[in-house]
Amino acid sequence: MDDETTRALGELGLTQDDLEAYAAISAGAAPSPKWMPHRLLNLGLIEDSPDGYIACDPRAAVRRLLTAEHEVLSRTVQRLALLPALEQLAAHFEPHRMYSGPGSEFLPTGDEMNTRIGEVLKAATRELCTAQPAPPEERDPSVRHMGRQRGRAAVSHGVVHRALYNSAALTDEATAEYVAELLEAGGEARVTAARMPRMVLVDGAHLFVDNVLSGEHSEPDAGWHVTDRAIVAWARSVYDMFWWQATRWQDLAPTVSEATSTQLQRRILRELEAGASQAQVGPRLGLAERSVHKALADLREALGMMSMYQVMIWWARTPERELP
Structure with a gap:
């Protein structure tokens, strides 16, 4: 017997002792006294009688098993066909669930x-x-x-x-x-x-x-x-x-085209807004302190204002705050 056949029979619960016992019963001989008959009986391969065990046609057993397996497969297919309908319920669950899974x-x-x-x-x-x-x-x-x-x-x-x-x-x-x-x-x-x-x-x-x-x-x-x-x-x-x-x-x-402030002036104003002093702005932007003072003075003059306090109030209100 090849390995594939042995594995297939093993899936049916049969052992080598079962095969040898079935062969002996078919020939009219007695099986080994240590052999247990329940597997052959369950598969319908033998019947018990007052005179001992009688061998049955294995083809009939195969037909019975095929019929039973087809019924099981049919019920399984019917149940599988219902699963998509259950999965569609997730459309109602997902929008309202409180806790999420991995996402x-x-x-x-x-x-x-x-x-x-x-x-x-x-x-x-x-x-x-x-x-x-x-x-x-x-x-x-x-x-x-x-x-x-x-x-x-x-x-x-x-x-x-x-x-x-x-x-x-x-x-x-x-x-x-x-x-x-x-x-x-x-x-x-x-x-x-x-x-x-x-x-x-x-x-x-x-x-x-x-x-x-x-x-x-x-x-x-x-x-x-x-x-x-x-x-x-x-x-x-x-x-x-x-x-x-x-x-x-x-x-x-x-x-953008009408802005009073330059990009450099806006960079300086953002540093001042963040709390830096004019002396601290230069090192932060890589500028000389004199360049910072000149840029702010030019802006103050362009706005027609007298002090940096007025400039900062203007800065807090102007749309130019959003320019780069």
Whole structure:
């Protein structure tokens, strides 16, 4: 007997002693006195009679077993067909459950990250919120182009797009062109000079963020796809905090060409606003103290003001605070 046949018989619970006993009974001989008959009896291969055991046709036993197994398989298939209906109930459970299970996936390359964002956006139905803290010149041009293309596609399918930019984007021609299309389509765009996290939020259910875990070796545009309900909701509240403190693009865009302050003067004012003295600003920005005093004096003169107190009050109120 080959090994495969031995294994197949073993799955039916038969042993070599059972096979030898069946052969003996079929020949009209007595099996070994140590042999236990229950396995052959259970399979219907032998019958017990007053005169001893009688061998039965194994083909009949096989037919009975096949019929029984087919019935089991039929019931199993019927039960399996009901499982998708049970799984669909998750649509009612997920939006209302209090606690979430594991809901984040690390995407170690920029290609994987961008592919996943594209897949999620294709299924978006309500809203796309993006926050881009990096100035345009620091971003990969191909990634920027891909982001604009995804935004256009989402808006064309009726998805509301809110875009939050670093104020340096105001002077970027490609971004300004895209924002004009976005505003025309009913979307919104705002700018801020505040430091914000980069993120993409889709339909309040998907969050994409940069990889900030130490010890992970990944490309610059790699990150995490988060679907945990609580974390996505928290990220949305962070996004809203930056959004409502930012300035509408259309309100600030004209200021770029009409600004009274220069970029250097705004950098100095931000240091003063943070609590640094004029003497401390120079080393922080790599400037001589005399250069700091001159930049502030020029701004004070351009504003027609008498003191730095007046300048700082102006700075607290002007939209130019959001310029780079």
